[in-house]
Amino acid sequence: MDPVDHHIVSLVQSSDGIKRVVNEMDFFADDRSSKQHDKADDDVHHHHHVKTETEHHGADQDDDVNTGLNLLTTNSASEKSSVAGDGITSSQNLKEKQRVNQLADVRAELDRINAENQRLKLTLNQVNSNYYALQMHLVSLTQRPRNRIAESSEANTQMNRPIEEKTHGEGMAARQFMDLVQTETKAENDELSESSSEDRCQELSGSPGNTIVESMERRQKNNTSRNQREDTPEGLPHPAGWLSNKGPKFNNSKDNEQTQQTMAMIRKARVSVRARSEASMISDGCQWRKYGQKMAKGNPCPRAYYRCTMATGCPVRKQVQRCAEDRTILVTTYEGNHNHPLPPAAMAMASTTSAAASTLLSGSMPSADHGIMNSNIVPKGMLPGSPNLITLSASAPFPTV
């Protein structure tokens, strides 16, 4: 159980590749140089620049702080003028000067700290993104041998039923992945989620036994809403934990943007898995509490809403729905990232989904080896009793880059 998880962590921490990758990301080199000067103007400038792409909250805070300082200066200025009438001007002036200097220093310090904060935030984004990429990689690596074993040992009747076509499909899978993502993302699929469920079923049945990867995309509002919206992502799992021990410097402002987008996407990522199952719910290793059920408009099958109860406050939700006519197909859509470590069985799936989603949505991982990722992403060996896994798709709330 734990070994797998632990394996991930250790691999993350000790891998040279990661460190190198992390080192590559250094997109505030300019800031650092300017920061060393401690020049207020530069900092302010950067600050402003940052403000545009930061979250709402931070900007407000900054404004508040600045106004407060300004008020202070005005107050002291008035005081000075009133006192200056007495006659002792030089000492007062000096005092005043000192004070202003102090204030400037404080302000500069504050700006610097803000910049630092911002930089750390970006760093965290980067690291998270890479974490997901690596996680996916690891899953793909750990799953391939398992599948091979499963294939070799044909004895298992219902357990770990390997998907048959996998032999040559490995390289294909990834490519299909990307291709489909590209094409389908480009093509306007307005509301794939419900209305086109029939189509998807057809697609699915059309190539039964073959892994189909779709990318459904539900555009919400404008693309503008992606930059901010950084409000306490409770969905972020352990990565924050091992992040703290290191403060790597980052580079590559180009990757930065991509990373941010990727992270934003990962946060809202939806991964839908369609499986062929008679059971009403596939066991994925997590505990779920049903919190709702609705009848979908287009099809007679109700849709059930579940919430993860493995940890209090885990934001992960999933909805399970049966396909309209082919009732044997069960569509499970996961949303969010787990708050807590998952049991390994669940990890096989969940990490795959989230990580695959990250890859899907970002198109290409920032500063990660693309070559190694071509391994099979689709989870195959699953929990006993779990049906053949047919499809996996991810959706982004906005058109992918």
Place this chain on the structure above:
DNA sequence: CGATTTTGACCGGCGC
């Protein structure tokens, strides 16, 4: 008795 399911109410977004 605690956890989970059921199920109608409720709510926010969106199109008219």
Place this chain on the structure above:
DNA sequence: GCGCCGGTCAAAATCG
């Protein structure tokens, strides 16, 4: 504003 719709809440019911 109104009604539809997808999604969630929460009280009651049910389960183990």
